[in-house]
Amino acid sequence: MKWTRLAITILIPMLALPLLGQAIQSKQAQARPTSIITINPVLCGTLSASYDWDEDGDVDDLEGTAAMGACGVLxxxxxxxxxxxxxxxxxxxxxxxxxxxxxxxxxxxxxxxxELWIIAFVNDDDPVRFEAEEGLFQSSGDTTVVCPGFDEDCDGDGIRGDGAVAAKLLPAGAERGEATVRVQQGLDEMEETYTIVGEPHDIEITQLESAIQNGAPDCNMFAGAAEFPIVNNAAEKSVLLAKVLDDDGTGLTGALVVFETDDDEMAVTALPLAPTLDLGALGSGAPNVICGTDNPGAVTLTARITTGADEIGLSLDRAARQRDVEVEYTVQGLAT
Structure with missing residues (x-):
């Protein structure tokens, strides 16, 4: 399994929303009202693995190692x-x-x-205080932490750094539901909400079409907004969405899903492994594309929750319950 096959940075809300005919919205159009963002280390590592981390002009398998390492210590x-x-x-x-x-x-x-990185964008060099309603910060073992990681932007030496301070939040027995993290530097205060959710427990698939033609010349994920209608309108291809839920029925991000068909000579998927993402108005899920290959007939697509251990040798979601779901597709032969 190549790391680059995990790296699906193309799956941003502006591409996911049209899947069900909704209005296109970009991430920037939904900009946060504060200067705090949250970053899941698993999504950070998998999604950034398609970037040239060693800056040698080539994206290869080694990018995944660099991405996961950097995203773990922000x-x-x-x-x-x-x-x-x-x-x-x-x-x-x-x-x-x-x-x-x-x-x-x-x-x-x-x-x-x-795990969740809380990244605050600040304007000064004074101490920065993080306070979370639920969970504990890794570096302090408490609900509060001041100037984590000896950051240049909060050490009070008069030298400003890059303007970003990060603290890693762990659940540590937190209760499920929405909570607030507050960040203070001097007189400046800001806050952001986050949500404690359960672990991956169930999985569902939404099919846009249940029948496709054989003979797809390739099977690639759409690489930009301009490519989406090309993929979506191709008779040999169809978009699908896998949703992972906790045991309360809450849709989850940061879960890993394996996709496979029972006959590669009938159909394959563009992505063999993908994480679930925040898809804006669609909720959460892992979009994919199924493509008809050589032979017509009935084919079964299976989507399975995984920890990642068997596929990439890393258990990125250790507590995930490895359930699967199957859906049927009819691969139709080309007219003669």
């Missing part, structure tokens, strides 16, 4: 600014919009093994 000036640079932003002055391609968690944190 605390501190170098790592936040470095991530912004890799994503195409200004390392010296990162902005919230620089992280839109990986800010796809919807502020969720799984109750057992979840």
């Amino acid at each position: 605390g501190g000036t170098i790592n936040v600014s470095g991530l912004a640079h890799i994503l195409g932003g200004d390392a010296a002055n990162p902005e919230p919009d620089d992280f839109a391609a990986i800010d796809m968690d919807g502020g969720q944190i799984h109750e057992t093994d979840g």
Whole structure:
């Protein structure tokens, strides 16, 4: 399994909403009213693995190792600014919009093994205080932490860093539901909500079509808004959406889904493995494309919740319940 196959930064809300005929909205159009963003380390690593981390002009399997390593230790000036640079932003002055391609968690944190980076964009060098209503900060083991990671932007030495301070929040027995994190630097205060959710428990699939033609010349995920109608209107292809739920029925982000068919000579999927994302008005889910290949007939598509251990050798979602769901497709032969 290649890391780059996990990296589906193309799946942003402006592409997901048209799946069910809704209005196109971009991440920027839904900009947050504060200067706080939340980043799930798993989504950060998987989605940023399609970027050129070693800056050698080529995206290869090694990018995934670099991405997961960096996304696990965002605390501190170098790592936040470095991530912004890799994503195409200004390392010296990162902005919230620089992280839109990986800010796809919807502020969720799984109750057992979840992690959530709280990144505050600040204007000074005074101490920065984080306070969470639920969960504990990793660096302090408490609901509050001050200047985590010895960040240049909150050490009071008069030297401003990149303007971003990050603290990792852990669930630590938190109760499910919405909570608020507050950040204070001097007289400046801001807050953002996040949500404690259960672990992956059930999975559903929504099919846009249950019949496709064989003979697809390729099977790729749409790589931009302009490509979506091409994929969606092709007779040999159809878009589908896998939704993962906790045991309360809440749709989850940050879950990993494996896709496979029972006969590759009839149909395959564009992505063999994908994380569930915040899809705006659609809720959460992992979009994919199924493509008819050589032979006509009935084919079964299975979508399965996974920890990631068997597929990529890393257990990224350790507490996930590995359930699956099957749907049927009819692959029709080309008219002769």
